[in-house]
Amino acid sequence: MAQKPSIPKGTRDFSPSEVIKRNYIFDIIKKHFQTFGFQPIETPSFENSETLMGKYGDEGDRLIFNILNSGDFLSKVDDSLYNSRDSNKITPGISEKALRYDLTVPFARYVVMHQNELDFPFKRYQIQPVWRADRPQKGRFREFYQCDADVVGSDSLLQEVELIQLYDTVFNDLKLEGVIIKLNNRKILAGIAEVIGAKDLLIDFTVALDKLDKIGEDGVKKEMLSKGISESAIQKASPLFNLTGSNADQLDRLEELLKDSEEGSKGISELRFIMETITSLGLQSAKLVIDVTLARGLNYYTGAIFEVGAPEGVSMGSIGGGGRYDDLTGIFGLPNVSGVGISFGLDRIYLVMEELGLFPEAIDRSLDVLCLNFGAKEGLAALKLTTVLRKHGIKADIYPSDAKINKQFKYANNRKVPYVILLGTEELNNNSFVVKHMETGKQTTYALSKVETFIGGLQ
């Protein structure tokens, strides 16, 4: 080995136990996507650059992985453009494809392209990796999985309600209790900006407000000032900085604040409907809270905004997010189709579950039974036995060579195999086999003709 091999920054290999645990999460998410009536689709890992560019804001564009054209692409670049050394201008000329940045925009593209084949409302789920050229941190990777469920073609608020139930159902089934589903509405944010006279600074206003729990009231005010939001506007918005109390109390105060804004009032009534409906239906283990500071950078949300935080005491960014977007397919030429969706961040959910020790105990047990190998004749008999066990759906294997029994036992131990079968010369002669229960050390002899007795005892 001339040089140690490596993998790109922010990517990971997954070993057997990790894959099994990841699949455990995938399976539960997928199961509930299906019981809620979502249908699966998949889209290419890379899209045409123009499909993705400009959909995620300037920051998003920077984080998109571009794919270099094939062939002698540089020779086709105009001389003056080439000499400008301006990456932003040259990139479109040498890169026409880019890796998928999320699942929502490709889905919007899919809906537009397949609109005549789809029955609306169309509920789709999609579980695929996405890529971002971000600087990695804990829980932040350059390749990670998103698990999305979206509904297009219905502007009913029942969709929002169902999506909250879906979050609750999945996290409850994962035994990840106490997750916090934060709920806000873009119309409320817009209404506030309108009421305080900073309508054209909506994005700056919300981005600053979003940082309230991080940099505090003074920090937020400072950032707003620096973005050109006036002192008096900030003063008007100040009730937001310490909006506490029950969800209902907060709604009442917001309603008062927004009474002169048609859009804001609409946002309040939407939020109120969702809260009241969920309250009457009840949640299993998630907590639903209103959080007016919840902004999220994605600029296509127009109604509800969701974000899921890990249970208290676990330091991890959001493990899920979503919202409603009225005009996403409009960008691709299909106006007036409303969509709402949520996403589960598989990789972060994994980290949280690992930290809290929530995976089932024997989840990575890859073998139920290992037959030891005592030689050619005995090994063949053991293989026959292994075959029978496999036909009964038991995860069984035979040690491939007649290595020292000590070594074979050690292997079984390391693989955490609960039962080891010994079938040596003695057993072969009297048509029997010995089962050793590794945990207790207890050994039981069975007749080869009565394998079922052993299988029956395996529970």
Add this chain to the structure above:
RNA sequence: GUGGUUGUAGCUCAGCUGGUUAGAGCGCUGGAUUGUGGUUCCAGAGGUCGCCGGUUCGAACCCGGUCUUCCACCCCA
């Protein structure tokens, strides 16, 4: 993209102001135990000290660059 941080055996980590042959625990291999693991005892293997360059008589240690890790911004799952 900005600022900082980390890298020594398969893993977790020691290694003094720069000084001879870079250590430990766990794991691995062999033996005590040629059909009994997880406990114990004995022995052994395993390292271009992330990589490239510089300073020096001499570099794991100092300097520069680069890659990687993690952290804070930015943003986000």
